Structure formats: structure tokens, C-alpha cells
Amino acid sequence: MGQGDVDALGLVTSLLLIGVALAVSLGQQLRLEKQLVWATLRAFAQLIVMGFVLAWLLEPGRSVLYSWLWVVGMVLFAAWTVRNRAPEVPGLFPIALAALTASMVVTMGVIFGLRIFPMEARAIVPLGGMMIGNSLGSTVLAARRTADELTDKRPEVEARLALGYSSAQAGRPYVREAIKTALTPRIESAKAAGLVFLPGAMTGLILAGVDPIDAVLVQAAIMYLILGTAATTSVVIGLGSVRRLFTPDHRLRRLVRKA
């Protein structure tokens, strides 16, 4: 052990709190056991695969094109996840794909264009993952909350439509609420950076021996990009979902509440 190594015992020990969470779930009949176990196993399997893929991508002489292909795969998977989480929103996949792709182009363009990190596989894949992973939660939440808000508040939405409001006007208060809900965790996280927690990239750089001030500046740039990506994709998904949940002649589609 030491210098970031972890053996089997260390890994098993790290599962102790998961065990506590399982016990609480069983004791309180929260019915989260299946999801907790599944998420734990799935995360482990995915990270192991990721480790092998990274090792392959980082082999000397390997073209960075493969790293970019991996990022493209992540964007596709993220867009598919958004679509699956809000299946009642028709045609969400292309909106999510466009929003995530545009955000990725801008953020990766800034990171590598301004040479914050060198354009190498060891930077492309983890940074792409950070950007997509961090905005995925907000994006899914924006789509989910928009669909839920319009389902729950159908009488209010239709009362506005009946007063001659367009679908965009009638849906605005509810999509605003959905986007706010989706972005609050990210905004709170940004507010707490450095006070409550030390963000991952900065911690990694400091552990790797980089000057803390340089590490902070890099982290600040990454954090702004993550916040910007999450905000942009959430707004696009929220507004896009509203467009899809109404018909072109300003009627709210029939929505079935997700079980």
C-alpha cells in the first residue's frame, strides 16, 4: 500500500459503508438494496473495463483518434441514458445528442485549444468523462423534472393554454422550475468547492506533485467548464423537452406518469 495503491483488503474495506447503507435500507424497508448492490457491482465492472481501455489507449504510439472515438461513445451513451430516463418525451435522443455534442466540442476546444492540458489520451478520456459525467446528472434531471412538472401541473398548464397562451409561454414556469432543480446540486457544489471538498482534478494534481496554486487554477477552469456544460445542456434539454411535450398547435400531449 501507499502512493494511491489499493489491494483487495482495501477495496473490501471501502465497501463497509455500502454495507451500512444496505443494513439501513433493510431495517427501514427503503427497498434500495437491489439498486445499491446493482450500482456497486456495475460501477466496479465499468471501472475495471475502463482501466483496461485506458491501459490500451495509453500504450505508446497509440493514435489519439481512439481516445476521441471513446469520447464519442460516451456522448452517445449519455444521450441514450437521458432518453431512457424520460421515455415519455418523444424525440429526446437527438436533442440530448446535439446538446451534449455541442457542449463537448466547446469544453474540449477550450481545454486543448488553450493548452490547459496536452491533447493526449491520458487527458482526453478522463476529462471527457468528467464533463459528460458531471452534466449527465443535471441533464437527466432537467428532462425528468420537465416531464414530471408538466404531468403533475397539467390542469394549470391547460388553464394557461385556455387563456390563449402559446405552449412555450404555458410551459415556461414549469420548465424554469425543472431547470432550477436540475442545476441546484451543481451550483451548490461549485459554491462549496475548496470549503467543503477539494475537487478531484485538483486533488489528483497535488498528489502528483503539481504546485497547489497551479492545481487550483486548472481546477477552477475545469469547474467553470463543468458548470457551463451542465447549465447549457440542462437548459437545452429542458426547453427541448417542452417543445416535444406539446403539439405544434399548442396542445399538451397525453403524458403517462412513470411508475
Add this chain to the structure above:
Amino acid sequence: MTNLFSFENVNVTIEDTKVLGDVSLQIPVGHLTVVAGASGSGKTSLLRLCNRLDVPTAGTVRFRGTDLAELDPLVLRRRVGMVFQQPVLFGGTVAENLHVAASDAGPDQLATALAGVELGAEFLARIGDDLSGGEAQRVCLARALLCEPEVLLMDEPTAALHPAARRSLEATVQILQQESKVDVVWVTHDMEQISRMADHLVVLADGDVLYSGPAQSAEADWALATLAEEVD
């Protein structure tokens, strides 16, 4: 004379279930038309076609002779106001609720709108959530009237009200219809209310038209007797 609404072979199907089946009927101008039927007979669906909150699966609905599909739905909905079964008030005061319909309206105009539904100006500052069901429904009516509609669609507006508030709202709407010349299409399954309100009657049963015509006729009596058996 052109009818207010004409339904020509109108069908509404939702997920393979018939809601309205080949409905053809006319709703005349200058009347208080009651659309009656038991629960699930399709009366709310019929009403929602009139301001295009829903569209027919097949057939044509005309407003004053023009196919609704050719009209701008946003303009149509200001000409054809609607009050829903459950009073829908947005957050905030009564004045804020009324401003949703008429953002430029001043206090005097809002007070006049409230007076039209027999509520005092003191209600403007009241919080919507604090109102009784009857008061809330009157505010909804005032809000719809602020758009100066030619027609009011009333979807069982008294269903959630106690008997006194029910009678009072009925009287208010009857006065509005007579004095303001606003045509009213009123949906209900309350047999007593039908006899008090209707001067033109549509009776629906399982998505089909049982009767459409003047409220005072032998056929209307037969349709209402059939409906009474179904409602009981």
C-alpha cells in the same frame, strides 16, 4: 343562421378506446347549451374539442361555420373561454391570477371583472389558496371573462361546490349569458341543474348522441329520463 359550433361525423379515439363515435350535432348561437351525460359519456371530450385543447381523430368541428383546424388556436382560445371542473388558481393573489389573462389591466378593470362574478374589490388582495371553492371558481370565471370571449365553455364548474355555491354560480352565469350576450356551453351530469339551466340540450351516452335539440320537447324529456336511469 350559422351555428356556434357544428360537429360533423366527429370521432375521438384514445388508445383504441372510443370516446366519441361519429358525433354530428349543432350548438346554436344565443343559447345556454347544456351538454349532459353520465360519467365517461364523452361530454368533457366534446367540450375540449371546442377550443382545440383536443382534436378529433376524424371528422370536423366548425366554429361559426369555419373549420377549427383553419383557425389559429391561440386566437380561438381567447374567443372561446373555458372554466374547468376544479378551480385552477396559480400562486399569488387574486389580482395576480387575473393579470395572467390581462397583464395590462389596471385595478379598476380587475375590480369590474370581479364585480361581474359578484365578488368585491377587496378580493383582489386575497391569496388564491385561501379562497373557498365557490370563490375560487368565480375568480376563474372572472379570469376567463377578462379575455372578452364570445363563448364560455364550462366543464362541470359546480361539481366541487356545495349546493348554495352551486346555485349562486348558476345564477351568475345565467345573468352573464343574458346581459353580456356571451354564449355558454355548460357540461353537467346533475339532473336538477340540467332542468334549471338548459335552453338547448345535448345528451350523450357512451360517446354517442342520444339527443340534440331544444331543452323543452318530448324527445328531450325521453333523453333525460334515459340519462336519469343511467346516472342513478
